Amino acid sequence: MLVALSACAVPEPDVRSSDTPFDPFEANNRNVHQFNLAVDRMLFRPAAKGYTNLVPDPIEDSFNNFAANLSEPGDAANFLFQGDLRQAGISLGRFLMNSTIGFFGLANPASDFGIPETETDFGATLAVWGFSEGAYIELPFFGPSTQRDAVGVFVDFFTNPLTFAPQRPVDNIGFYAEGVERLSARGRFSDTIDSILYESADSYAVSRLIFLQNRRFELEGNSGDTYVDPYANDSFDPYEDPYAE
Template identity: 50%
Template sequence: MLGACAGSNQTALTPEGINDPYEAQNRKVHAFNRGLDRSIVRPAALGYTKVLPDEIEETIGNFATNLGQPSVMVNSLLQGDLRGFGQSTLRFTINSTFGLLGFFDPATEFKMADHNTDFGETLFVWGAEEGVYLELPFLGPATTRSATGRFVDLFTNPLTYVLESPEEYYGTAASVASGLGARGRFSETVDSILYESADSYAQARLIYLQNRRFTLGDTESTTDIDPFELDTEGF
């Protein structure tokens, strides 16, 4: 059923390989997200990175990543990726023990390969189509398939069923903090897309789709357009 939902509303792609039948609504959501970033997220992120030392930011990021590994394990199994399952399991075990619950990352120091995946990729492996492009409030760019995956991933981490309150919220808090840190570190790049490009919506859309398709190896939907060509276009 989820695969069918992810493949619904499929229409003919544009020559650029972009399926965006809801562009008018998406642009309104994009304007909302950009205003939210300008007034709240960006100032908070810059303050966060200014106050916290890089070492503390890295520690919080490690903790968030480690708590997300059980979800990676589940999705790896659903994809039939036993190698990925083994990699994520080993990293989680090493970092949760020698890394003090994941605050440190000895697995990387031991040259253990990193592995990351989500239910959106699981749907891709199962053959679900990309669906239409969406911009979600607060969450930003997505597709029907990836949005479905984000929702399902709320339930794929076994730790959420094991930990009690308030421990069950530690991962969410760490992920939010890690996201603020990333927004602060890459502020110049994000600002150039959101506030300096001629059409920030089209720029963000193309960059997201290219990056996501490359990550999944989705060659059938790939477009070779240079996103920075959009800087010369009007709204």
């Protein structure tokens, strides 16, 4: 992990000080983006629409609750690594409550009792530790990311016993639950996602813009100045390439 982080590409000072995305691997990223579009068009999109159309909303919500609950121990560990004991306690408390009186996480009584939902990952932990985000990359199947977040995805997956059981793949319940959760999100927000992926003049550039701005806002909060909501401006056009000259 440390070798991968130390090898992260570092942008030039003028790139870091501008709004231009640091994307030295753009040619390769665009090839991966086209692959992801093909997978989405042929498999993921129709499967997601079929799933949300066939499965009743209450059952779909229960599956999503179950998947979210499985991620709580990992969130608690990452908050602990970040030095945020309060949020770590909240994540652990939510997991214990939803896993017991919430029928193994199928229900969400923690939110009903006013315990706020918290979410983090190892990519955020690396940001707290001072690692830069590195270059933008698009991962096969997973989608937009950065070098730092790609390392985080790897660590979160392979260090969580709920999602990775190499001796018995059938025990990877967290992996399957996350897949169902992503299927649900793709189906429920199909119109918005389709407008970005299939109706934009340059879906790669638009996806990159939205991901980087939202991820930076998520990590920096309201104190950061890197986030600009593309939909807050009435003149924003999803059909236009935001980086066109």
